[in-house]
Amino acid sequence: MLAEMMTSDHLELLKNQEPRIPHIFPEGINLYWSSLNVTGPETKSTNFLEKFRNNGPKRRVKEILHNVSGMAESGKLLAIMGSSGAGKTTLLNVLTSRNLTNLDVQGSILIDGKRANKWKIREMSAFVQQHDMFVGTMTAREHLQFMARLRMGSEYYSEEERESRVDQVLTQMGLQKCADTVIGIPNQLKGLSCGEKKRLSFASEILTCPKILFCDEPTSGLDAFMAGHVVQALRNLADYGMTVIITIHQPSSQVYSLFHNVCLMACGRVIYLGPGDQAVPLFEKCGFPCPAYYNPADHLIRTLAVIDSDRATSMKTISKIRQGFLSTDLGQSVLAIGNANKLRAASFATKSGIFSYNASFFTQFKALFWRSWLTVIRDPNLLKVRLLQIIITALITGLVFFQTPITPATIISINGIMFNHIRNMNFMLQFPNVPVITAELPIVLRENANGVYRTSAYFLAKNIAELPQYIVLPILYNTIVYWFSGLFPNFWNFCFASLVTILITNVAISISYAVATIFANTDVAMTVLPIFVVPIMAFGGFFITFDAIPSYFTWLSSLSYFKYGYEALAINEWESVTVIPECLNSTVSAFALNGCPKNGYEVLESIDFSAYHKWFNISILFVMFIGIRLIAYVALLIRSYINT
Numbered sequence: 023m024l025a026e027m028m029t030s031d032h033l034e035l036l037k038n039q040e041p042r043i044p045h046i047f048p049e050g051i052n053l054y055w056s057s058l059n060v061t062g063p064e065t066k067s068t069n070f071l072e073k074f075r076n077n078g079p080k081r082r083v084k085e086i087l088h089n090v091s092g093m094a095e096s097g098k099l100l101a102i103m104g105s106s107g108a109g110k111t112t113l114l115n116v117l118t119s120r121n122l123t124n125l126d127v128q129g130s131i132l133i134d135g136k137r138a139n140k141w142k143i144r145e146m147s148a149f150v151q152q153h154d155m156f157v158g159t160m161t162a163r164e165h166l167q168f169m170a171r172l173r174m175g176s177e178y179y180s181e182e183e184r185e186s187r188v189d190q191v192l193t194q195m196g197l198q199k200c201a202d203t204v205i206g207i208p209n210q211l212k213g214l215s216c217g218e219k220k221r222l223s224f225a226s227e228i229l230t231c232p233k234i235l236f237c238d239e240p241t242s243g244l245d246a247f248m249a250g251h252v253v254q255a256l257r258n259l260a261d262y263g264m265t266v267i268i269t270i271h272q273p274s275s276q277v278y279s280l281f282h283n284v285c286l287m288a289c290g291r292v293i294y295l296g297p298g299d300q301a302v303p304l305f306e307k308c309g310f311p312c313p314a315y316y317n318p319a320d321h322l323i324r325t326l327a328v329i330d331s332d333r334a335t336s337m338k339t340i341s342k343i344r345q346g347f348l349s350t351d352l353g354q355s356v357l358a359i360g361n362a363n364k365l366r367a368a369s370f371a372t373k374s375g376i377f378s379y380n381a382s383f384f385t386q387f388k389a390l391f392w393r394s395w396l397t398v399i400r401d402p403n404l405l406k407v408r409l410l411q412i413i414i415t416a417l418i419t420g421l422v423f424f425q426t427p428i429t430p431a432t433i434i435s436i437n438g439i440m441f442n443h444i445r446n447m448n449f450m451l452q453f454p455n456v457p458v459i460t461a462e463l464p465i466v467l468r469e470n471a472n473g474v475y476r477t478s479a480y481f482l483a484k485n486i487a488e489l490p491q492y493i494v495l496p497i498l499y500n501t502i503v504y505w506f507s508g509l510f511p512n513f514w515n516f517c518f519a520s521l522v523t524i525l526i527t528n529v530a531i532s533i534s535y536a537v538a539t540i541f542a543n544t545d546v547a548m549t550v551l552p553i554f555v556v557p558i559m560a561f562g563g564f565f566i567t568f569d570a571i572p573s574y575f576t577w578l579s580s581l582s583y584f585k586y587g588y589e590a591l592a593i594n595e596w597e598s599v600t601v602i603p604e605c606l607n608s609t610v611s612a613f614a615l616n617g618c619p620k621n622g623y624e625v626l627e628s629i630d631f632s633a634y635h636k637w638f639n640i641s642i643l644f645v646m647f648i649g650i651r652l653i654a655y656v657a658l659l660i661r662s663y664i665n666t
């Protein structure tokens with residue numbers, strides 16, 4: 023596979039190939055961090071309550087980074103290494119201004135000598151996070167086309183230029199052979215290998231040629247062979263001018279040899295920062311030689327690890343090596359960077375707090391619509407299974423109630439058909455939709471935090487792309503059940519019943535959106551959903567008439583969309599029934615009703631429904647559909663804001 027990676031000749035060719043696309047290989051920049059001090063609460067907060075407590079005035083703080091200074095040079099691959107808890111991730115988070123909730127950060131970050139704020143860094147850099155997140159039903163090429171549309175923008179680059187850039191990054195990352203393979207969904211859909219996914223992550227980040235590329239643990243979960251490919255890909259980017267900074271746990275000696283520079287950390291301090299091949303000699307000079315045939319990276323990390331059972335010795339070792347480093351020229355230059363913090367460096371003039379999106383709202387909408395649409399039509403769980411479920415359930419229901427005649431004994435069954443109709447349309451689609459949204463949420467939040475698109479563009483595109491299935495599936499269900507079970511045989515009555523079915527489905531989907539975006543976790547959302555839906559269903563008018571509902575529960579009944587849907591269907595059916603012949607001269611009661619209703623209006627009266635509410639119910643369902651969707655949107659907006 024290494025042969026698949028670009029040779030320098032290939033890259034040279036590419037570099038000169040497309041004059042219209044600027045900055046294919048960026049001129050790198052030097053990034054400095056000067057006297058970074060980070061403190062945080064003694065314990066990491068795991069939930070909202072703890073976060074709240076940790077923000078209180080009396081929190082106990084601990085030092086996470088202490089006077090950390092250093093630099094990442096243009097066109098060099100820098101690996102931040104150290105044992106667990108050394109502060110690698112915190113340093114990367116500070117450099118990228120991410121995940122810093124609860125932390126107090128002091129010090130400065132400079133780009134080519136100028137102070138840079140969070141927005142400037144984000145503008146100039148890209149961040150590949152440890153865990154890859156993709157919409158697994160897309161192919162590698164489609165994913166890059168999607169990203170190119172949003173990140174390069176259709177206003178600045180034509181479609182051909184974007185296509186050409188996609189081809190370039192596919193080649194650059196050695197992904198040509200799997201370009202048209204689906205990315206895959208773990209345990210569901212076989213797709214790209216872990217190493218290919220990782221390289222695809224790099225590919226999407228380098229589409230716009232950021233000057234700095236940050237990478238958190240790019241080799242985690244990969245075997246040594248794949249890890250070698252991935253780091254080689256990063257090395258290639260550095261060789262062509264990018265400033266690449268990664269954190270890494272346990273590189274093999276082959277991977278270690280690819281780093282230009284390493285930053286060794288222990289106890290929140292920089293112990294060594296300089297060329298990879300000078301670290302082992304320094305350790306040797308300090309009295310810690312690397313045993314023969316030993317992986318140098320293992321030796322360095324092991325020597326700097328803090329062993330709890332012998333903390334004093336570990337601290338002595340760390341301090342000795344740090345002193346040894348500070349006495350070298352490299353150490354002196356790091357100290358000098360630390361002192362630069364005290365100087366008054368000029369700042370970049372940037373807009374603060376605003377993302378400037380590369381693509382217009384409409385371009386974002388189009389790209390997101392295309393992705394959501396692909397997801398809908400390709401995901402077997404989403405469409406084929408739903409289609410099958412709807413047809414089978416409708417056929418069974420239709421056959422159970424096949425051509426039910428209108429008699430005193432069957433009035434309640436006909437009402438049952440209609441309530442069942444509402445209930446089935448709710449439960450069949452609402453619950454399965456929750457995990458679909460919660461699974462996509464982290465991808466959306468990440469892409470949104472990276473400034474790829476607006477939350478509003480995503481939400482609108484997703485809703486519109488999904489709408490056709492939530493119109494077609496209810497119509498299909500209603501067509502089968504309506505004609506099989508023998509409801510009032512009139513085309514317009516059938517159309518009205520279809521409208522009610524569509525609205526109920528969409529209210530149910532709105533609720534699944536709201537619950538999923540509010541709770542964001544599949545298990546919690548799936549547990550909370552029935553707590554809300556089941557009582558509301560109980561007040562839907564079938565199990566208990568409205569007169570019998572206790573006054574303290576009437577508010578719950580007015581929230582019951584089951585009631586509005588059921589009442590609308592019941593009016594649609596019974597207002598057309600002018601006479602129930604068996605009841606005309608009868609003194610007996612209809613089954614489960616008081617008396618024997620002589621026509622459809624009397625049936626409606628007997629179940630506390632008003633014939634005048636037909637369109638009122640439709641309006642309420644429509645308002646609920648839109649209103650609850652808006653609640654879901656606001657929840658998503660708040661999540662995006664917190665995540666940014």
Ligand SMILES: Nc1ncnc2c1ncn2[C@@H]1O[C@H](COP(=O)(O)OP(=O)(O)OP(=O)(O)O)[C@@H](O)[C@H]1O
Binds near residue numbers: 066067104106123125
């Ligand atoms: N938000 C936070 N609140 C409290 N403590 C934190 C926070 N972030 C990090 N820490 C603590 O700071 C120390 C350094 O953590 P960090 O994640 O940076 O280490 P690391 O070198 O990346 O370790 P690993 O390789 O295991 O991820 C740890 O003791 C960690 O518990």
